[in-house]
Amino acid sequence: MVTKEDLQHKYRQFTTERLLEIIDNPANYTELAVDVAIAEFKSRNVSEEEMTAYHTKQINNKVWAFKTYIERNINIELNFFQKLFFFFFFLPPLNLSIKLGYRKEEFRLKLRQSNYYSLIGFVSLMLVVVVVVNFNLDISDATTLGIWMIFFIPAYLLDGFFNRKARVKKTKKILWENGFELEDVE
Secondary structure, three states: OOOHHHHHHHHHOOOHHHHHHHHHOHHOOHHHHHHHHHHHHHHOOOOHHHHHHHHHHHHHHHHHHHHHHHHHHOOOOOOHHHHHOOOOHHHHHHHHHHHHHHHOOOOHHHHHHHOOOOOOOOHHHHHHHHHHHOOOOOOOHHHHHHHHHHHHHHHHHHHHHHHHHHHHHHHHHHHHHHHOOOOOOO
16 A cells, blocks of 8 residues: 555655646545645745646647547548448448547547448448339349449438538537537538
């Protein structure tokens, strides 16, 4: 078990910034660790400039995190060829690793779009096959594939409505619930 003296020795070697991080995030540390950090901080002669620099850095980090969140949820979307890929290669073994990458990197708009195009690609292919088989249409496989490809056009045109606008609306709601107000970002 870590003793108070162990923490005191360890915290003496920490930078003032590191101590402030412990003090500012007490939920991540034991009560003893926070108390020792506060005592060590008080024992130092911390200038107003150091405090201002620390708080400025914290604000800049939060602004960067906020901008990154907005970028990944609203602005960074699939390019045209990626949309084609997910439409035509909708089977999970073909695209799962890409989708997992979007999830890991928190590209929510890209993940939503990839799922949308995969679903529309699958449903439209099944619809074309069912119609051709049930109505005994005497058309070639190439024509059947051509009809399936045509379904990409409405999917592409409706993408902004079903994906980007939905992400904007959800992001605005999340930000509003956390005390932020987002101007129209359409």
